[in-house]
Amino acid sequence: MSSSLGLEFASGGESEAPPSEETLKIEAWIGTELPEELRGSAKALLKAVASKVAVPGHFDAFCCQAFSKPEWAAAGSMLIAEIFEQDEDQLAELARIPDLIIEMGSGEVNVTCMVASRWAARGETHRLSRLADAIVASYASKSVCAVDVMLALAATLAITRFSRAEQLYNAALPLSGEDHQEALTDARRWLAAGRIVCSAVQEERDFWDVRLRKPKVAWTWTSKAERDALDHLSECLTSETEGTEFFRAVLPECWWELAMKFVKQQEKLAAATTKLEAAKQDHGAPSRVAPEPAPAADRMAREIPPHPKPGPLARFGLFWLCGCIATLITLVIIPREYVVRVLDALKPVDVRATPAELDAWRKETLKKKAAEMEKHEKQYLLARIGTWKENEELLSGKDPELPFDSTQYMNLLICLHLDPPKDEEVRAHLGKLLLDRVKGNALSLWEYLIYPGSVNAADVKKAAKNALSDSSFQWSVEEKKRLGMIAAGQMGDIVLPKEAAKK
Secondary structure, eight states: OOSOOOOOOOSSSTTOOOOOHHHHHHHHHHHHHSOHHHHHHHHHHHHHHHHTSSHHHHHHHHHHHHTTSHHHHHHHHHHHHHHTTTOHHHHHHHOOHHHHHHHHHTTOOHHHHHHHHHHHHTTOHHHHHHHHHHHHTSGGGGOGGGHHHHHHHHHHHTTTSHHHHHHHHHHHGGGOOGGGHHHHHHHHHHHHHHHHTTTSOHHHHHHHHHHHTOTTSOOOOOSHHHHHHHHHHHHHOOTTOTTHHHHHHHSOHHHHHHHHHHHHHHHHHHHHHHHHHHHHHHTOOOOOOOOOOHHHHHHHHHHSOOOOOOOHHHHHHHHHHHHHHHHHIIIIISOHHHHHHHHHHHSOOOOOOOHHHHHHHHHHHHHHHHHHTGGGHHHHHHHHHSOHHHHHHHHTTEETTEETTSHHHHHHHHHHHHSOOSOHHHHHHHHHHHHHHHGGGHHHHHTTSOSTTOTTHHHHHHHHHHHHHOTTOOOOHHHHHHHHHHHTTOOOSOOOOHHHHHO
């Protein structure tokens, strides 16, 4: 078969160009090599690709047929690879991972290799990662034909998805042969590099993946992200670390020399510390304790006459005199402000709740309230995942099972505050709905939901701002002050309820 189509069909009409010799060869191959059931959709796909008309539809139709039976998959794979050889980017967009798995199971990897190479070239790691997941979870990981693909994916994902890459390598290793040694070596080298930064956050691993793949680029190292990456890298290096050649190729030589010098100094210090601890253990037997001079102590005790013991009246007089003196010092000599300050310091005070404590309180309270909503779990679920238009009556207290005045309706609104619904419009109405139901008592809940990191802090602050300007509410001076603080995101001295604080 030829490596290219060499022809574009016209869109129709009298000017339609005749098929080229290359296209005729492919058509002949379709007629002789493909099962009869696939020939119609194969010819339609060939014509669609040549004329660039309705390619996705014809591609899906052919794949649904070709990959529906294992015995058809190999021939279908060969045809797809031939037709799209000159347009691999389009194939990479059209290909579906389940079809690639079936192809590898049939003993062919042409389409998978073409698609994976384009995904790698375009930096589409998420697609490569999904392909890797599918391979590991399927029979394709047991196929010798898939070894090259697994090793290539292991090398490609080693930095960004280390654990998945290691799984692919381990799956390919027992199936590999002499002709896979070069791919094995390459995958091992990249896995060694990936192991160095595998504990870093995803953004940092993505950062290193881009740089290590392009060693000839004159990278800068001046931004905060770049310096943070260097700082974290220095903590992961040892003098015997494998895979450092990739990092050394992109880093400034002076930085690398200083980093290695620091690593060696740290290792020497650790060795010296270990040696010192070992020496202490070897010579750490407790020395003999000198016998206590009990007889001498006894003699001295006998030589000193005992103090006479005071009687009850003398002890009472002494205590009374000391109390009078202490009172005189407190009231006359020590300034009053100091005394007040000391007394205030002795009073029990509430400790301001931290965001972590408030988040824990939120989860615990939601758990309790959700348990109370067990009988109305269906309505609660609808309110969380549905839209305002779908659930306006339910959320407004017009549902017969959750009427406005019921405790369960109030619990529903509280639960939705603690676990915000998906729909933005629902969240926008939620604050006003709670105010309508419990009036100023809503502020006590809102104050617990504006801590840093709260998922609906912005919604609560907006609701408080709207409440201040809503003429339908008559707020007291204290309530206006609290609403203003909530709208500004000021937590104030929020403390946990006593039962939560005890936990």
